Each structure stands twice: as structure tokens, then as C-alpha cells.
Amino acid sequence: MKIKDLKIFSLNVPLKKEFKTSLRTVKTAAETIIKIETDTGQVGFGEAPPTAVITGDTNQSIRGIIKNKIKPLLIDEEIENIEKIHFLIEESAVNNNSAKAAVEMAVYDLFAQKLGVPLYKILGGYQNKLVSDLSISVNSPAEMKEDALQAVKDGYQVLKLKVGKGYQKDLERFRAVRKAVGDQIKIRLDANQGWQPKEAVSIIKTMEAENLNPELIEQPVKAADYEGLKFVRDNVLTPVMADESLFSAQDCLRLLKMQACDLINIKLMKAGGIYNALKINAIAEAYGIEVMLGSMLEAKVSVTAAAHLAAAKKNITRLDLDAPLYLAEDPVVGGMIINGPEISFPAKNGLGIEDIYNLIEVV
The missing domain is CATH 3.20.20.120 (Enolase-like C-terminal domain)
Known part of the structure; x- marks a missing residue:
């Protein structure tokens, strides 16, 4: 099972009511969603929220790092090469942890699909x-x-x-x-x-x-x-x-x-x-x-x-x-x-x- 494409999407969902912490007030969940598509037709999903006050990540930075730094490294990689893919993602850029997490969870999603079991x-x-x-x-x-x-x-x-x-x-x-x-x-x-x-x-x-x-x-x-x-x-x-x-x-x-x-x-x-x-x-x-x-x-x-x-x-x-x-x-x-x-x-x-x-x- 090889990675053939990685697509990036936006998802915006309003909250039921404002969510407040000492750091911020949020009214809408504005997420980055990714889909990794394989040569076998299977799809893995990932997600990253922009939490600039904690991680320093915004949707613009998340999407930019995935598109320009991570995606080119993963095309045609075998999905079961978890260790290799992890380090390709990890070494693509310093920090940018939310972008890395989104892509990696999609890889794990596909790896578990290949093995025919739930991820846990x-x-x-x-x-x-x-x-x-x-x-x-x-x-x-x-x-x-x-x-x-x-x-x-x-x-x-x-x-x-x-x-x-x-x-x-x-x-x-x-x-x-x-x-x-x-x-x-x-x-x-x-x-x-x-x-x-x-x-x-x-x-x-x-x-x-x-x-x-x-x-x-x-x-x-x-x-x-x-x-x-x-x-x-x-x-x-x-x-x-x-x-x-x-x-x-x-x-x-x-x-x-x-x-x-x-x-x-x-x-x-x-x-x-x-x-x-x-x-x-x-x-x-x-x-x-x-x-x-x-x-x-x-x-x-x-x-x-x-x-x-x-x-x-x-x-x-x-x-x-x-x-x-x-x-x-x-x-x-x-x-x-x-x-x-x-x-x-x-x-x-x-x-x-x-x-x-x-x-x-x-x-």
C-alpha cells in the first residue's frame, strides 16, 4: 500500500456556546483536515486545530508546512514503513507539531486498515x-x-x-x-x-x-x-x-x-x-x-x-x-x-x- 496523494481541507463548525479559558475565547472550531489516498483506494484521515496560544500553529502555517514540506516527502512511500515515515515527517521542519500530528495519524489510520484491525x-x-x-x-x-x-x-x-x-x-x-x-x-x-x-x-x-x-x-x-x-x-x-x-x-x-x-x-x-x-x-x-x-x-x-x-x-x-x-x-x-x-x-x-x-x- 503506497501513498499516492495527500489532500488538504478546511472544516469550520460553530460551537454550541463560547468556550473560554485563561488563554482564549473560541466561537468556531476552524480545523485543517487531511486525506491521504493510497494506490489501493483506501483513505486515511487526519486533523489539526490552530491553537496559536499554545502550540504556535495557525491554519495557514499548518497547511503550508503540510503542502510544501511534508507531502513531497511521502508520495510513493509504503504505508507500513512507520518508522521511516515518522522521521520523514519529524525532520521535514522544526516544530510545527500540529501539522505533523495530522499527517501521522492519517498514516497510522491506513496502517491499521492494512492490518485489518482498529488502531488501538x-x-x-x-x-x-x-x-x-x-x-x-x-x-x-x-x-x-x-x-x-x-x-x-x-x-x-x-x-x-x-x-x-x-x-x-x-x-x-x-x-x-x-x-x-x-x-x-x-x-x-x-x-x-x-x-x-x-x-x-x-x-x-x-x-x-x-x-x-x-x-x-x-x-x-x-x-x-x-x-x-x-x-x-x-x-x-x-x-x-x-x-x-x-x-x-x-x-x-x-x-x-x-x-x-x-x-x-x-x-x-x-x-x-x-x-x-x-x-x-x-x-x-x-x-x-x-x-x-x-x-x-x-x-x-x-x-x-x-x-x-x-x-x-x-x-x-x-x-x-x-x-x-x-x-x-x-x-x-x-x-x-x-x-x-x-x-x-x-x-x-x-x-x-x-x-x-x-x-x-x-x-
Whole structure:
């Protein structure tokens, strides 16, 4: 099975409501979709979201690097040469991780199709059913309380509150949600780099003293502030997770050698694809550190790829793969099956994606 063509498309889907974090506000998921076509007539799908405030990638840069740097290297390559294709993609340009992730997941999709199995089976095959949390957009305490109550009504037992917009206000947000949903619901806090180290320690200690019981605190400080992350981790009891601080296997080694975090969050768009994500997970597992598999604000193509990776590995114990639920419509035919917090897979090979509606080809 040889790669014969790689086509690039745009996909724009409005959100049900604005999604807010400390870094940005999003109203529309504006994605880059790719299709890799083979000489046997099979098609592999990939996706990359533009998340400039985290990865530095825009749709223009994603599409440009795929068209001008990656695509010419892959034409006529045998799809089963995974290692070779990975390094062709990896060495095509520095950074540009979202573009690399999109192309690589399409390659893995085709590789699993060739072998006649769902993707999670060739990546490890640990399980075939998953449970995700649901993120609550940062808003007023009252609005976040209502969103949290709706999420619990919809069956979610684990919530992730987006905070990081005024640490005293964040306390009010958490108090309001905890009081509303009760003590049995797990609540994760994601500050998206929104606190200073001393602020983070102060607010987390207050939460602990008030028995608010956060399950974990995700990326409390700036991505580059490894020492600040370690300071927070060393001075609170609540587990601290690295997200934006961790893109590569090298980042993972540095964080874990420093003992700067208790958990890590892998995202395909940060790692540059499945191959690198597997390396990062292996390093974390060797250090006895559990992994969350997360996503940006993405449609169901790339989140399906992330779900297959999560299903493959025992060390991936937490999931934040709710992004497709924020879209006003689902243009993807096939892919992972979402039933409230539960994720499962169709009895299909590869990613299990059959088609995508409303694509506009980018030439």
C-alpha cells in the first residue's frame, strides 16, 4: 500500500456556546483536515486545530508546512514503513507539531486498515472502552455552577473546571461548583498557566483547608516556569499536572528528573503525533507517573486518534477527550462513539472514519 496523494481541507463548525479559558475565547472550531489516498483506494484521515496560544500553529502555517514540506516527502512511500515515515515527517521542519500530528495519524489510520484491525489494537490494545471528564468553561461562579450541574445530570462523574482568571475569583468558582455537585464528583482544576507560583500555593492550600478536595491542579503556572511548577508541587498536597510545559520526550525527562509534577498531560498536537506520544508515555511509565490524554478544541477526527492511543496503554489513566461535544454539529461519519462520558469504538479498521461532510479543499 503506497501513498499516492495527500489532500488538504478546511472544516469550520460553530460551537454550541463560547468556550473560554485563561488563554482564549473560541466561537468556531476552524480545523485543517487531511486525506491521504493510497494506490489501493483506501483513505486515511487526519486533523489539526490552530491553537496559536499554545502550540504556535495557525491554519495557514499548518497547511503550508503540510503542502510544501511534508507531502513531497511521502508520495510513493509504503504505508507500513512507520518508522521511516515518522522521521520523514519529524525532520521535514522544526516544530510545527500540529501539522505533523495530522499527517501521522492519517498514516497510522491506513496502517491499521492494512492490518485489518482498529488502531488501538496495534498500539497496545489494553482496553476498548473509556471514560472522559467534561470541561467547564471559565465564567462567573453562577454560570459555572449551572454548567456543572448539567454535566452531572448528563452522567459525568469527573469535571474539569477551567480557571486561571483571577485566583481569588477562582476560589469562588470552585466553591460554587463543589457546593452544587457535592463531594462525590471528582473535580480537576485547569489554570492554563493563569497563576503565579505563590498565588497557586496560596489558593491550593486554601482549597485543601476548606476540604474542597480537588483531584488535581493542571498547569498552574507559565509553561516555561519549570522551577515555579516544582515550587507549587513541593508546597501542596494536591497532585500537580504538567500540560503546556510538556511537548516533547525531552520535556518529559526534564520535568520528571526535577520532580516538578505528579502527573502529565499528553496531547497529540503538542507531541507532534502518536509516535512521539508513545515515547512520552513510556518515559512517564518508567518514572511511575500516570498520564492524562487530552485534546485541544478539535473535531472528532483527531480526538478519535487520541482515544485510540488512550485505549492502547494502561498507563494512560485519565481522559479529557470531550472536545467534539462542544461543536454544534458533528460532520464526521464514523470514528469514536460518544455516549455521555463513555467512549467506545465501532467494529471498523483504523480510526473507523468513513467520511467527513462540509469540507472545502485547500489548493
